[in-house]
Amino acid sequence: MATACAAKVCLHFDGQDCRLAKQIAEKLPAVIQELPPCSIRRDCRWWQQEGKAACMRCPQVITDNYNPSEVAIQVSKLAGG
Numbered sequence: 001m002a003t004a005c006a007a008k009v010c011l012h013f014d015g016q017d018c019r020l021a022k023q024i025a026e027k028l029p030a031v032i033q034e035l036p037p038c039s040i041r042r043d044c045r046w047w048q049q050e051g052k053a054a055c056m057r058c059p060q061v062i063t064d065n066y067n068p069s070e071v072a073i074q075v076s077k078l079a080g081g
Contacts, residue, residue: 005045021046021054023075030056 007013012020024046035055041047046054065072 025050025053027075
């Protein structure tokens with residue numbers, strides 16, 4: 001399930017890139033070893049911006065996380081500015 005990037009109205013957007021995608025690709029550990037099949041990759045901002053690094057972390061990205069790891073908390077805070 002995915003939606004279009006909100007760009008300018010999103011707190012993670014810096015005017016050019018998604019800071020959340022960048023932080024996820026740089027800070028969270030990869031959770032898969034190979035690119036999974038993906039129906040949105042062609043239009044995915046994270047894929048276009050961060051490439052394979054984003055895809056290797058995508059399965060762990062969820063909207064509601066009631067028990068986030070310390071790294072996940074830090075990544076979300078850094079990405080927000």
